[in-house]
Amino acid sequence: MSPSAVKEEQRPMSAIRIDARGLSCPQPVVLTNRAIEAGATNLDVLVDNEVSKENVLRLAKRRRLWASLRQEGPDIVIEIAT
């Protein structure tokens, strides 16, 4: 199954949104990880800097989750799906 197919099938309209803007390392990753372990299957993680983006992407990669990026004004949204 291609990543985009996963996205179509398993991403409902209402992904859980985590606002990690302004939080220092490693809180964006901790919040994301906690949501995943609590069973969230669709996440939008909102960050405002490159380092947080890299860290959250690395977490998604390590957990073998689908992830993609989109720009939202000055902020970056990392979409994660299991």
Add this chain to the structure above:
Amino acid sequence: MANPFAARAGIVAVGCAIGVTAVLLQYSGNPPNMGICVACFERDIAGALGLHRAGAVQYIRPEIIGLTVGAFLAALIAKEYRPRGGSAPLVRFFLGVFAMIGALVFLGCPWRALLRLAGGDGNAVTGLAGLAAGIGIGVFFLKSGYSLGRAQTQNAAAGILFPAFMAGLLLLLVFQVTFAEGGPIFFSRTGPGSQHAPLLVSLGAGLAVGAIAQRSRFCTMGALRDVILLRDVHLMSGVAGLLVAATAMNLVLGQFRPGFAGQPIAHTDHLWNFLGMALAGLAFVLAGGCPGRQLFLSGEGDLDAGIFALGMIVGAGVSHNFALASSPAGVAPFGPAGVVVGLLFCLAVGFSMRERTP
């Protein structure tokens, strides 16, 4: 990925480069096993400014200036310069003060702990074990929702303040201004403060390390924290690179001398080596970075990291003025009390600072 330094090979290469650079700085005149020590060098700056009068440790270390300005320039070029701040600045200031008190009981920041180990100093093992223990306690707080709150975007000019402060220090170093008879700026004539590589070598090394560390997000505390918290070895691979490269360079240059007793600028009090670094490690986690990383963040425009670094400089003054800082002869009379007070402070911060539910 657009940033090769942030990839696995990148962080390993950066760790190796830092290790080699540090050992070469020792070879060029910096104190033994102290090629780059952010805590020691900030302490030397505090001494040069007269914030303490420990005559053996006073010098405006160009490495600290270079680390900050190098990170500042790298962040500017990479369009990552982003002034922000306002996340519990006063708490961060005191975390910096106590981080320095802990580091000076052990006699080194995590970078120096690694360099000491790379030079054969066995006492670094207890220091690093203490560091891991302190970080472990910090991870407990992170898991239970610890947060100092969000930083806000700040005025573009505000972020230049800390790099500008560093540039000011460079001017004081270059012109060696004497503000009063026998008074500041102080420069050690003997002891570690008198041992230094040539100014341009130190500055150049600092600039280079600051730039690559900013790009790679190199952080010694983060390395241990991510392994304990997330089983993520990314940053740890950089730290391993530093240790291996520095050890290899020491062996090549004949600077590797294994043992516990008589190691340079070190003591053998295992209990307080452990507890001093445990305090430092806990304070680093609560503040979100090791002393080096705090400088790089300051360069990127993180005002809160700048506050932490200033806390460390003031903490060095406190450490030496109030007999908290160890010497090769051993732990100072009030060092243990300082560590206990610091641990109590950090525990209070850890338990009381929780994220607010929106």
